[in-house]
Structure formats: structure tokens, C-alpha cells
Amino acid sequence: MATILPSPPKIGMVSLGCPKNLVDSERILTKLRADGYAMSPDYAGADVVLVNTCGFLDSAKEESLDAIGEAMAENGRVIVTGCMGREAETIRARFPGILAITGAQAYEQVVGAVYDAAPMPPSAFLNLVPERDLKLTPRHYSYLKISEGCNHLCSFCIIPAIRGDLVSRRPDAILREAEKLVAAGTRELLVISQDTSAYGLDLRHAEWPWKGAPVRAHMTDLARELGKLGAWVRLHYVYPYPHVDRVIPLMADGLVLPYLDIPFQHAAPNVLKAMKRPANEAKVLERLANWRSICPDIAVRSSFVVGFPGETEAEFQYLLDWLTEAQLDRVGAFRFEPVAGAxxxxxxxxxxxxxxxxxxxxxMEHTALISAAKLQRKIGRTLDVIIDAVDAEDGGATGRSKADAPEIDGEVHLRDASHLTQGDIVRVEIEDADDHDLFGVPLD
Structure with a gap:
């Protein structure tokens, strides 16, 4: 007689906020899938919907509350987790029917809440461990979280209150995860944390064995070992500590992508002081010049806050002048928002x-002009491009150069590219450019 298996409960997921939240969502879903739960692509088919919230800015909180409201309206059985979980009273006041609320990184509590809300029917055949971790990104790139928390006390930020002080992962655990990702098809590893430069500080940069040799819990050592795995390695959230200088030769040698994501936030000394940020902007300009002398193709992206309390017109103009001299490749800007607790x-x-x-x-207009001028100088060059999407109908494709991270930077748009597939890394001749994107044709 055939055994009829019970249907496992289905879980829906809405993941908001930064890539660090996305990694948290992947871990939660991987654990649930390993316990036999199925995944639902929509509200209607889900027994429970998880909403992983962002609580960094008031606008992000409103987006999270809107997402919770939509999930409640469309499904009604909702568990909330993530950064906004610390404001459980606010959430319950608006949505009293929420099943459970947990904070950021609370993997066990989230999974426990799912067990209570949608228990798994008893069956030895349903508790299946997936071959590899579940991913919410395309197969060819993966976010690799190396630490949690932050030791900075920036006056505009409440991340330490949400996620706590710096807690670094062991380097061998990170490398083991990265090795599995590459074996499963990852072509690009995006290293993320709240403060990548501080990685290993809490571990006192101790050594762990890896492949028969010791590796330190230190950003430079970790980047070097990741570079040996054969995938592109992109570094995000890098504070400009002095030891960052030692990563630049790894970029020149091709072990790490020539790309740094550095949150400068501002340039005017008084504003930086009020932000409780390092305020030696002249030294930063010297270091940028030195980095470019070692690795001419290095791309530096950053984000800046405008309208910070006390920012004068002269200080804002100082920032614009500094950006003219710094010639950053990619720039994002944010209007200052007061955040409860900051x-x-x-x-x-x-x-x-x-x-x-x-x-x-x-x-934005100022930095777009800088970006456009820098991209114009790439016309006629041949660049490596990783393919994100192929359009079979028009024969085009979209990808990114080494200077472009997914979702936040520019793209490379290709013609005559129907033979390519997602995840390919190809040589591309650049034919044109606009303010943010490049246009070209594959040579492979």
C-alpha cells in the first residue's frame, strides 16, 4: 500500500531593508526548509507569512508597517521579525492580530513562533535537509555576512541599539560557507556586515586553522583567502581605518575586486564631529590618491547625509567641493531623518x-556629472562583465562591471548577447555611456 504523505505547512516571506536582513531571511528559510516546511510564492498559499522588517529610519519603519498591513490584509497569519521587532508595542497597537514579534537575528525565536503557528505534521519523510542553503538572490551572486553589530556610536544611528556590539564569525566558518556557495554556482561573493573593517576586533584577531594553515580573524587575511576561491569578492561597509590600505594591493593582484564601499557620510569637519564620525577629510583625499596609484581601476562608492542638524550652506558647499576633488565613482545620498532613540x-x-x-x-546632480565624466573615459575599453539577465526576445543582456554592485550601482547593457546566460563573466567592449550606465557588445 502506498504511503500518503501529509502536506507540509507553507511559509511566505517578505524581506525588507539591507542585504544583512536578506541574509537573515535566507537563514530562517533554510532552517524551516530543513525542518520540512514548504515555501509559498504568494500570500494566498501561505499558512504563515514572515515579515522581516527594517527600522533604521522612520521612512523604513513606515514601509515595514505598510508591508505588515498588506500581509495581514492578504493572509492574516503574520509573524514579524527584524530590526523593527524592538518596537513590538507600536506594531501590536496597529495590528493586534499579529501572531508573534521577534527582534533582529532572533532565528530560534522566529522558527519557534512558526512551529507554534503552523506545526509540522508528524512524518519522517517531511524533515528533509536541503542540499544547500536557500537563497533569496540569483544563483550567481551571494551575500556573505561576516559579523553582526557595531561598536560605533554615530549620533544619527540606532543600529548598535538594535543589533548590539560587534560580534565576528570565525574565519574558518566564513570560508567554509563561501566555499559551499562557490561550489553551488556563486560567481560573486558580496562581503557584508555593519563594519567590515572592524572584523575580528572582538576576537582579538586570533587565528584558526584553514586548509592546513592558520588564518587570522582580520579583514585583510579574510579577503585574501576568499580571493583564492575563484569568485569575484566585493567588499561592502568598509570604514576607512588605516589597515584598509593593506587591502588595495590584493585588488591590484586580482584577488579582490577593485571596489570599496565606504560610508563617508559627510566631509565638513563640524558636521562630521556632530555625527561622531572621523573628521580628517584631507587625509582621506590623500589615501584615495594613494589607492589609485596602486590600483588605478579602483572604484569607490559612498553615501552621504544632507540636511544634518546644524549643516550650514557653507558646509554643504564644502561637501560638494570635496566630492569634486575626491572623484568618487558611485554616490548615494539621503535626507536626514530623525530616528527615535538617536x-x-x-x-x-x-x-x-x-x-x-x-x-x-x-x-545628486553634482555627483551625476562626476559619474558621467568618469564613465565616458571607459568608452573604447574592454571590461569584464558578470551577466545578471538575458533578454531572449531582443537579444540583449544586462550585467555589471567590477565597479558595480547589484541593486545600488550602475549596469552594463549589452547588444548581440542572446548566446549568454545568467552568471557568465564575459569580456565586453564599451561603446557608449550615460550618467550611470555603460553600453557595449560582448567579445566572447
Whole structure:
């Protein structure tokens, strides 16, 4: 007689916020899938919907509350986790029917809440461990989280209050995960944390054995070992500590992508001081010049806050002038938002909203001109491009150069590329450029 298996409960997931949240979502789903749960692509088919929230800015909180509201309206059985979980009273006041609320990184509590809300029917055949971790990104690139938390006390940020102090993973555990990802088809590893440069500080940069040799819990050593795995390695959230200089030769040698994501936040000394950020902007310009002398193709991206309390027109113009000299490749900007619990909320000199908008428009226009000029100089060059999508109908494809991270940077648009597949890394002749993107034809 055939055994009829019970249907496992289905889990839906809405993941908001930064790549670090995305990695948390992947870990939760992997654990649930290993326990036999099935995944639902929509609200209607889910027995429970998980909403992994972002709580960094008030606008992000509103987006999270909107997502919770949609999940409640479409399904009604919702578990909330993530950064906004620390504001459980606010969530329950608006949505009293929420099944459970947990905070960031609370993997065991989230899984436990799912067990309670949608228990797995008893069956030895349903508890199947997946061949590899479940991913919420395309197969060819993966986010690799190396630590949690942050030791900085920036006046505009509440991340340490949400995620705690720095807690680094052991280097051998990170390398083992990266090795599995590459074996499963990952062509690009995106290294993320709250502060990648501080990796291993809490471990006192101790050594662990890896492949018959010791490897330190240190950003430089970790980057070097990751580079040996054969995938592109891209470093995000890198604070410009002095030891970052030692990563640049790894880029020149091809072990690590010539790309640094550094959150400078501002350039005017008084604003940086009010932000409780390092304020030696002249030294940064010297280091940028030195990095480019070692690795001419290095691409530096950063983000800046405009309209910070007390920011004067002169200080904003100082930032624009600094950006002209710094010639950063990719720039994002944010209007300052007061966040409950942030020290900056009590600072004098609040900038009017209309001034924030005007400054935001100016910095984006200013940096777009810099980007356009830099991209024009790439016309005629041949660049390596990783393919993200292929359009079979028009024969085109979209990819990224080594200077472009997914979702946040520019793209390379290709013609005559129907023979390519997602995840290919090909040589491309650059034929044209606009403010943010390149256009070319594959040579492979």
C-alpha cells in the first residue's frame, strides 16, 4: 500500500531593508526548509507569512508597517521579525492580530513562533535537509555576512541599539560557507556586515586553522583567502581605518575586486564631529590618491547625509567641493531623518525640509556629472562583465562591471548577447555611456 504523505505547512516571506536582513531571511528559510516546511510564492498559499522588517529610519519603519498591513490584509497569519521587532508595542497597537514579534537575528525565536503557528505534521519523510542553503538572490551572486553589530556610536544611528556590539564569525566558518556557495554556482561573493573593517576586533584577531594553515580573524587575511576561491569578492561597509590600505594591493593582484564601499557620510569637519564620525577629510583625499596609484581601476562608492542638524550652506558647499576633488565613482545620498532613540534628534539647528530637498537635488546632480565624466573615459575599453539577465526576445543582456554592485550601482547593457546566460563573466567592449550606465557588445 502506498504511503500518503501529509502536506507540509507553507511559509511566505517578505524581506525588507539591507542585504544583512536578506541574509537573515535566507537563514530562517533554510532552517524551516530543513525542518520540512514548504515555501509559498504568494500570500494566498501561505499558512504563515514572515515579515522581516527594517527600522533604521522612520521612512523604513513606515514601509515595514505598510508591508505588515498588506500581509495581514492578504493572509492574516503574520509573524514579524527584524530590526523593527524592538518596537513590538507600536506594531501590536496597529495590528493586534499579529501572531508573534521577534527582534533582529532572533532565528530560534522566529522558527519557534512558526512551529507554534503552523506545526509540522508528524512524518519522517517531511524533515528533509536541503542540499544547500536557500537563497533569496540569483544563483550567481551571494551575500556573505561576516559579523553582526557595531561598536560605533554615530549620533544619527540606532543600529548598535538594535543589533548590539560587534560580534565576528570565525574565519574558518566564513570560508567554509563561501566555499559551499562557490561550489553551488556563486560567481560573486558580496562581503557584508555593519563594519567590515572592524572584523575580528572582538576576537582579538586570533587565528584558526584553514586548509592546513592558520588564518587570522582580520579583514585583510579574510579577503585574501576568499580571493583564492575563484569568485569575484566585493567588499561592502568598509570604514576607512588605516589597515584598509593593506587591502588595495590584493585588488591590484586580482584577488579582490577593485571596489570599496565606504560610508563617508559627510566631509565638513563640524558636521562630521556632530555625527561622531572621523573628521580628517584631507587625509582621506590623500589615501584615495594613494589607492589609485596602486590600483588605478579602483572604484569607490559612498553615501552621504544632507540636511544634518546644524549643516550650514557653507558646509554643504564644502561637501560638494570635496566630492569634486575626491572623484568618487558611485554616490548615494539621503535626507536626514530623525530616528527615535538617536542622539542627533536633540542637536540644535534643524534644517527645514525644503532645504533638505534642495540640497539633495544638488548633490545628486553634482555627483551625476562626476559619474558621467568618469564613465565616458571607459568608452573604447574592454571590461569584464558578470551577466545578471538575458533578454531572449531582443537579444540583449544586462550585467555589471567590477565597479558595480547589484541593486545600488550602475549596469552594463549589452547588444548581440542572446548566446549568454545568467552568471557568465564575459569580456565586453564599451561603446557608449550615460550618467550611470555603460553600453557595449560582448567579445566572447
Amino acid at each position: 542622539l542627533a534628534n536633540d542637536l540644535p539647528g534643524a534644517v527645514p525640509e525644503e532645504v533638505k530637498e534642495e540640497r539633495f537635488a544638488r548633490i
